[in-house]
Amino acid sequence: MNQCYEIGIKSFVLVGITAFILGLVLVMQSRPTMMEFGAGSFLPAMSSISIVREIGPLVTALICAGKIGSGISAELGSMKVTEQIDAMEVSGTNPFKYLVATRIIATTLMIPILTVYADFISLIGAFTGSNIKDDVNLHFYVNRVFEALHFTDIGPSFTKTFFFGFTIGLVGCTKGYNSKKGTEGVGKAANISVVVAMVGVIIIDMVVTQITSMLGYL
Amino acid sequence: MATEINIAPVQEIADNQPVIEIEHLQKAFGSNVVLRDFSLTINKGENLVVMGRSGIGKTILIKCIIGLVKPDGGNLRVFGKDIFKLNHQDLDDMRTRIGFVFQSSALYDSMTVRQNLEFPLRRHRRKKISGTLDELVREALRNVGLENAIDLMPSELSGGMRKRIGIARSVILKPEIILYDEPTTGLDPITSEEITRLIMDLQQKYKTTSIIITHDIALARETANRIVFLSDGIVYKQGTYDELIHDEDMEIKHFFKR
Numbered sequence: 001m002n003q004c005y006e007i008g009i010k011s012f013v014l015v016g017i018t019a020f021i022l023g024l025v026l027v028m029q030s031r032p033t034m035m036e037f038g039a040g041s042f043l044p045a046m047s048s049i050s051i052v053r054e055i056g057p058l059v060t061a062l063i064c065a066g067k068i069g070s071g072i073s074a075e076l077g078s079m080k081v082t083e084q085i086d087a088m089e090v091s092g093t094n095p096f097k098y099l100v101a102t103r104i105i106a107t108t109l110m111i112p113i114l115t116v117y118a119d120f121i122s123l124i125g126a127f128t129g130s131n132i133k134d135d136v137n138l139h140f141y142v143n144r145v146f147e148a149l150h151f152t153d154i155g156p157s158f159t160k161t162f163f164f165g166f167t168i169g170l171v172g173c174t175k176g177y178n179s180k181k182g183t184e185g186v187g188k189a190a191n192i193s194v195v196v197a198m199v200g201v202i203i204i205d206m207v208v209t210q211i212t213s214m215l216g217y218l
Numbered sequence: 219m220a221t222e223i224n225i226a227p228v229q230e231i232a233d234n235q236p237v238i239e240i241e242h243l244q245k246a247f248g249s250n251v252v253l254r255d256f257s258l259t260i261n262k263g264e265n266l267v268v269m270g271r272s273g274i275g276k277t278i279l280i281k282c283i284i285g286l287v288k289p290d291g292g293n294l295r296v297f298g299k300d301i302f303k304l305n306h307q308d309l310d311d312m313r314t315r316i317g318f319v320f321q322s323s324a325l326y327d328s329m330t331v332r333q334n335l336e337f338p339l340r341r342h343r344r345k346k347i348s349g350t351l352d353e354l355v356r357e358a359l360r361n362v363g364l365e366n367a368i369d370l371m372p373s374e375l376s377g378g379m380r381k382r383i384g385i386a387r388s389v390i391l392k393p394e395i396i397l398y399d400e401p402t403t404g405l406d407p408i409t410s411e412e413i414t415r416l417i418m419d420l421q422q423k424y425k426t427t428s429i430i431i432t433h434d435i436a437l438a439r440e441t442a443n444r445i446v447f448l449s450d451g452i453v454y455k456q457g458t459y460d461e462l463i464h465d466e467d468m469e470i471k472h473f474f475k476r
Contacts (some may be wrong), residue, residue, distance in 0.1 A: 087325075
């Protein structure tokens with residue numbers, strides 16, 4: 001629970017602000033083109049599908065890879081360098097279970113929750129964006145969003161967030177736990193964990209998209 | 219004016235019952251041979267000081283004893299049991315009988331002093347120690363004279379205080395053996411004397427067997443029943459402080475700066 005709080009709850013503000021701005025910008029950028037083709041009424045559907053399928057999960061995962069992945073890696077690396085992990089082991093505690101497993105479980109559980117939250121906030125941002133130039137009724141907007149979204153949009157995108165969370169936790173813990181001695185090693189471990197986790201998230205996203213396509217959900 | 223420190227006399231060795239038996243221990247990191255053929259027996263109640271040049275393998279030796287580092291060869295028995303043939307549970311139980319004071323103190327910096335001291339107690343509920351968590355923590359802090367630091371974070375402690383808390387955490391499970399890794403390194407002479415006195419007080423109080431890794435000649439003089447000088451991966455010389463201080467070997471003379 002402590003790790004869920006540290007990893008999840010403390011990221012709510014950052015994820016919320018980013019998600020809101022992305023939703024807002026998405027609609028503001030898309031609107032002129034959509035209006036040109038006379039498809040302005042499709043803006044809620046287009047934005048909701050984009051947000052729920054791709055933007056919400058991916059952006060949440062990338063933010064968390066940067067914030068949480070580097071944090072985990074730096075924390076474990078620092079504990080290793082200052083012999084705190086050894087101290088834990090001589091205290092009869094398995095550091096892998098106590099430090100690594102708890103963090104991986106926390107990221108695997110919290111990234112999906114953060115994604116649902118980011119989707120929601122991003123849709124609010126998109127609604128706000130729609131209202132800057134037009135007068136869009138909230139009831140109408142919500143109806144169009146729920147009409148556009150199907151299980152095939154929500155299911156695969158929600159499922160992949162568990163894999164994103166697992167990857168971020170695993171990479172952060174592995175790099176931190178195996179960081180070489182010295183503060184330079186800790187910095188390098190944090191840096192590498194961000195890069196590897198981000199690339200891992202993008203590769204998983206591509207694989208899930210391919211599988212979803214092969215199953216006929218796209 | 220410096221405070222006068224009265225250090226209790228070195229405890230007489232209770233008997234010749236061996237608690238740690240090391241035979242032909244070997245450990246290398248790549249081409250760097252740290253322990254070549256190290257053999258040693260430590261008896262119950264003994265205060266053994268291990269000295270030698272930096273990087274010679276002293277810390278590796280005590281990390282082998284507690285099972286943090288696996289040797290490449292040789293035998294190592296603690297309380298008559300081969301520590302590397304124990305299963306995980308038995309190893310954890312064995313570790314409750316051994317305290318380890320890290321050179322860096324290794325306090326958990328995300329926890330308060332109280333939580334640092336409670337940690338081993340919470341993880342070893344099977345070990346029978348009388349008293350509540352709070353009583354045991356306060357007793358350990360009283361032993362090191364830092365009862366007022368109970369709710370401080372490690373970052374708020376001075377170097378000497380960190381060492382004391384590290385020692386308090388190591389003795390909280392009432393271990394029979396305590397391994398000290400350079401307990402006075404980086405401390406001023408007065409604080410070093412205080413730590414020396416603390417080590418002696420704890421040994422008197424809990425009748426522990428101690429292995430003390432140090433370069434501090436004063437600490438060795440005050441605490442050692444026997445000093446082992448480690449060089450080239452073997453026990454190069456051993457004896458009492460007086461024997462080594464009068465040894466004619468050039469390396470020993472140079473080390474003790476005579």
